[in-house]
Amino acid sequence: MRFDTTVLSPAELDLRAAVREFLAAELPEDRIPALGMAAEHDPAFSRKLAAAGWVGMAIPPEYGGRGRSAVDRFIVTEELLSAGAPIGAHFVADRQTAPTLLSFGTEEQRKYFLPRISAGECWFSLGMSEPDAGSDLASVRTSAKRVDGGWSINGTKVWTSGAHLNHYFAVLCRTSPANGDRHAGLSQLIVDLGSPGVKVSPIPYLNGTHSFNEVLLDDVFVPDDMVLGEVGSGWAQVTSELAYERSGPDRFLSTFNLLRYFIAEHGAEYVDDAAARVVGTLSAHFWTIRQLSLAVARALDEGRAPAVEAALVKDLGTRFEQRVIELMRTVAETEVGPGEGSIFQRLLAEAILTGPTFTLRGGTTEVLRSIAARGLTR
Amino acid sequence: MSDDRSFVAEAATSILQDHSTPETVRRVEHRGWNEELWSVLAESGFTTISVPETAGGSGGDIADACVVIKAVGQFAAAVPVVETALLAGWALAAAGLELPIGPATTGVGQSADTTELRKTAQGWRLSGRLHRVPWAHQAERLVLIVPVDGVDHVVSVRAPELEILPGRNLAGETRDTVVFDDVPAEAVAPAPPGVSVEALRLRGALGRAVATAGALARVADLTVQYTAAREQFGRPLARFQAVQRHIVRIAERTQAAGMAADTAALNADPDPDFFDVAAAKIIAGESGSTAAAAAHQAHGAIGMTKEYELGQLTRRLWTWRDEFGSESYWSRLLGQQVVMDGASELWPRLSTGRVPHGSTRSQA
Numbered sequence: 199m200r201f202d203t204t205v206l207s208p209a210e211l212d213l214r215a216a217v218r219e220f221l222a223a224e225l226p227e228d229r230i231p232a233l234g235m236a237a238e239h240d241p242a243f244s245r246k247l248a249a250a251g252w253v254g255m256a257i258p259p260e261y262g263g264r265g266r267s268a269v270d271r272f273i274v275t276e277e278l279l280s281a282g283a284p285i286g287a288h289f290v291a292d293r294q295t296a297p298t299l300l301s302f303g304t305e306e307q308r309k310y311f312l313p314r315i316s317a318g319e320c321w322f323s324l325g326m327s328e329p330d331a332g333s334d335l336a337s338v339r340t341s342a343k344r345v346d347g348g349w350s351i352n353g354t355k356v357w358t359s360g361a362h363l364n365h366y367f368a369v370l371c372r373t374s375p376a377n378g379d380r381h382a383g384l385s386q387l388i389v390d391l392g393s394p395g396v397k398v399s400p401i402p403y404l405n406g407t408h409s410f411n412e413v414l415l416d417d418v419f420v421p422d423d424m425v426l427g428e429v430g431s432g433w434a435q436v437t438s439e440l441a442y443e444r445s446g447p448d449r450f451l452s453t454f455n456l457l458r459y460f461i462a463e464h465g466a467e468y469v470d471d472a473a474a475r476v477v478g479t480l481s482a483h484f485w486t487i488r489q490l491s492l493a494v495a496r497a498l499d500e501g502r503a504p505a506v507e508a509a510l511v512k513d514l515g516t517r518f519e520q521r522v523i524e525l526m527r528t529v530a531e532t533e534v535g536p537g538e539g540s541i542f543q544r545l546l547a548e549a550i551l552t553g554p555t556f557t558l559r560g561g562t563t564e565v566l567r568s569i570a571a572r573g574l575t576r
Numbered sequence: 577m578s579d580d581r582s583f584v585a586e587a588a589t590s591i592l593q594d595h596s597t598p599e600t601v602r603r604v605e606h607r608g609w610n611e612e613l614w615s616v617l618a619e620s621g622f623t624t625i626s627v628p629e630t631a632g633g634s635g636g637d638i639a640d641a642c643v644v645i646k647a648v649g650q651f652a653a654a655v656p657v658v659e660t661a662l663l664a665g666w667a668l669a670a671a672g673l674e675l676p677i678g679p680a681t682t683g684v685g686q687s688a689d690t691t692e693l694r695k696t697a698q699g700w701r702l703s704g705r706l707h708r709v710p711w712a713h714q715a716e717r718l719v720l721i722v723p724v725d726g727v728d729h730v731v732s733v734r735a736p737e738l739e740i741l742p743g744r745n746l747a748g749e750t751r752d753t754v755v756f757d758d759v760p761a762e763a764v765a766p767a768p769p770g771v772s773v774e775a776l777r778l779r780g781a782l783g784r785a786v787a788t789a790g791a792l793a794r795v796a797d798l799t800v801q802y803t804a805a806r807e808q809f810g811r812p813l814a815r816f817q818a819v820q821r822h823i824v825r826i827a828e829r830t831q832a833a834g835m836a837a838d839t840a841a842l843n844a845d846p847d848p849d850f851f852d853v854a855a856a857k858i859i860a861g862e863s864g865s866t867a868a869a870a871a872h873q874a875h876g877a878i879g880m881t882k883e884y885e886l887g888q889l890t891r892r893l894w895t896w897r898d899e900f901g902s903e904s905y906w907s908r909l910l911g912q913q914v915v916m917d918g919a920s921e922l923w924p925r926l927s928t929g930r931v932p933h934g935s936t937r938s939q940a
C-alpha cells in the first residue's frame with residue numbers, strides 16, 4: 199500500500215484557477231448547492247462545461263476528448279463538487295461509462311459515444327443492481343437471448359439513478375448459463391432507454407424526489423453493435439470499472455457544503471468552543487482525505503494500479519461524509535425540514551435524508567472492506 | 577523523498593532497528609529513556625538534525641528531522657529527539673545561544689506553569705515551576721521562553737542543577753515537574769521574531785504527530801502479521817470478516833495520519849504552518865485512539881501483556897495524543913481560525929495540500 203504526498207504543478211494550479219473562475223461566473227451566488235454527485239440535471243451547464251474542455255477529460259482527442267491526466271480530472275471534479283455544481287447530467291457517463299468504452303468498446307462505439315459524452319450531450323445510467331442482486335452482483339437474472347442481428351433482453355433493474363433523464367444505460371446481464379462458474383456468461387449491453395419494451399418507473403426516494411427508478415426490460419432488442427466489450431466478459435469488465443473510479447472527490451465531498459454554509463451563516467461571534475472544535479476537526483479530515491484521494495489519482499497517472507488504496511479512500515471518505523452530518527447536527531442545534539429555512543438548514547435536512555446512500559452506492563462499506571482486507575492480508 | 581532524506585531515513589531506521597528492539601524498549605522502560613540509543617543517534621548527528629551547522633547542529637531541514645522522528649515512533653524509542661532538535665536546539669540556535677552537548681528540553685507551556693526571570697547584580701536569575709517537562713531528568717539543558725518586561729527571552733538553564741520531581745507518561749517516558757528557586761540562568765538572549773511559546777508548541781505538536789504516524793505504521797504491520805499467524809476455529813483470524821474490519825480500520829487510520837504528518841513536515845519550510853500542524857495533530861490523535869482500540873481488539877489478551885510489542889506502541893499512541901495539545905485543543909484553535917477566515921476561504925485552504933518547496937503557503 200502506498201500513498202505519496204503530491205505537489206500540484208504550476209499547470210495544474212492554473213487549471214484549478216481557471217475552473218474556479220468559470221464557476222464563479224456561471225453559478226449564481228444565492229443558489230442552493232448540490233450535495234456532491236446527487237446534483238441537478240442541467241444540460242446547459244454540462245454543455246458549457248464541456249465547451250470549456252472539462253468533460254471527457256480522460257478521453258483521448260481522437261475520440262473528441264481532452265486526453266488529460268487523472269490529476270487534472272481530479273482537480274476539475276473537486277472544484278465542481280466543492281461548489282455544489284449541477285453536474286447531474288453528464289457525471290456518470292464521464293466518470294464511469296467513458297473509461298469502460300475506452301477499455302472495452304469497439305472502435306465504432308468509441309467513435310459514436312465518446313465525442314458525444316465529451317460534449318456533455320450523451321448521458322448514461324448504470325444498470326447493475328436488481329431486486330435479487332445487490333452486493334452479489336454476479337447473481338443478476340436479467341438475461342439476453344440471441345436473435346437475428348442482436349440480442350433480446352428481459353429482466354428488471356432497480357435503483358437505476360437518472361434512467362428517466364438519461365439516454366442509455368449499460369446493462370449487466372446473463373448471455374449464457376452459469377454452468378458452475380457464476381462469473382462466466384455475463385455481458386454488458388448498451389441499452390437505449392428510449393427503445394420499445396423499456397419501461398422506466400420512479401422509485402420514490404427517501405427525500406421525496408424522483409432520483410432512481412425501476413427499469414423493466416421486456417424483449418428489448420439490442421443490436422450486435424451495442425454489445426459492450428466481449429460477450430461473456432461482463433464480470434471482468436464491471437469489476438475493473440469499479441476498482442479505480444472508487445476514490446475520487448465524489449467520495450468525500452458530498453457534505454462539504456454543510457460545513458461551508460455553517461460557517462457562512464454562523465459568523466465568528468456565534469461560534470463557541472464546541473462548534474469551533476467541530477469545524478476544526480472536520481477541516482482537518484477534509485484536508486487529509488483529499489490528499490489521500492489525490493494521491494490515488496497521481497498513482498494512476500504514474501501507471502500504478504492502486505485498487506486497495508482506492509477502496510480504503512472510499513471507505514474513509516464516505517464514512518466521513520456521514521460523520522460531517524452528525525457533527526454539524528450537534529453544533530447547529532436546529533430543527534430542520536426539507537426545503538425549509540436557510541441554505542445550511544436545507545442542506546442539513548437533505549443530508550440527513552440522503553446520507554445513508556454514501557456508504558451504499560458504488561459498493562457498500564462492508565464489501566469495500568473485504569476487498570481492502572484481501573489486499574492487506576495477502 | 578530526496579536522496580538525502582532517504583539516506584537519513586535508512587540510516588536512522590537501521591540504528592533504531594539495532595538499538596530499540598522490543599526487548600530493549602522493555603528493558604529500559606524503568607529508566608525512563610534509552611541512553612545507549614541516544615549516544616548512537618548523537619554520534620550520527622541525528623539528535624540535532626534540522627539545527628543549522630553554523631549553530632553547532634547537524635543541519636538539514638524539519639522534514640529531515642521528521643523522518644528520524646517517524647522512525648523513533650515506529651520503534652517506540654524513548655529518546656528526546658523532538659525536544660533536543662526541533663524545540664530546544666531550534667530556539668537556542670535562533671537566539672544565537674550555544675547548543676549543549678547532550679539532550680535538551682523545553683517547557684511545553686502547561687497552564688499551571690509559572691516562570692519569572694529577573695536581572696540581578698549577579699546576572700539573570702530564574703524562579704518558577706514547570707509541569708510535565710519531557711525528559712527533564714535526562715536533559716543537560718532546559719530551554720525556556722520567558723517574557724521580561726513584555727519581551728520574550730530565550731533562556732538556557734543547566735538542568736542537572738534544578739529540583740526535579742519525577743513523573744512519567746503512559747509509556748513510561750519521563751515527564752517531570754521542574755522547580756527553580758532563584759537559580760542562575762546560564763544564557764539569556766532576546767527571542768527573535770517567530771520564537772515564542774506558541775511556536776515551540778506547534779513544533780512539539782508536529783513532532784508528536786509524526787512520531788504517532790511512525791508508531792501507527794508498526795501497529796498496522798504487527799496486527800496484520802499476528803492475525804495471519806494466529807488460528808482459531810481452524811483458520812487464521814485474518815480470515816474472519818469481523819477481524820478484517822479491524823485490520824482495514826487500522827490501515828485507514830495509519831495512512832491518514834501518515835499523509836497528514838508527512839504533508840505538515842514537508843511544508844514546514846522553514847517553519848511549520850499552523851493549519852497543517854493543527855490538522856496533522858488532530859488526525860494523528862484520533863487515528864491513534866481508533867487504531868489502538870482496533871489493534872487491541874484484534875490481538876486479544878496477548879496485546880494486554882507487557883511482554884508483547886503492541887503495548888509499547890499503543891501506550892505511546894495514547895499518551896502522545898495529549899502532549900503538546902490534544903485533538904480537543906487543536907480543533908478548537910483550528911476551528912476558530914477557519915471561522916475567522918470565513919466561508920469563502922474554506923475550500924481554497926482545504927484544497928491546499930503539499931506545497932512546492934519554498935513557495936508561499938496558499939495555492940489559492
Ligand SMILES: Cc1cc2nc3c(=O)[nH]c(=O)nc-3n(C[C@H](O)[C@H](O)[C@H](O)COP(=O)(O)OP(=O)(O)OC[C@H]3O[C@@H](n4cnc5c(N)ncnc54)[C@H](O)[C@@H]3O)c2cc1C
Nearest residue numbers: 324325326327332333357358359555558559560562564565
Ligand atoms: C441512491 C442510490 C442510487 C443507486 N444508483 C444505482 C444505479 O444507478 N445503478 C445501479 O446498478 N445500482 C444503483 N444503486 C444500488 C447500489 O449499488 C446497491 O445499493 C449496492 O450495491 C448494495 O446492494 P443492495 O442495496 O442490494 O444491498 P445488499 O447487497 O443486500 O446488502 C445489504 C447489507 O448487507 C451487506 N452485505 C452484503 N453482502 C455482504 C458480504 N459478502 N459481506 C458483508 N456484508 C455484506 C451489505 O454491505 C449491506 O450492508 C444505488 C443505490 C442507492 C442507495
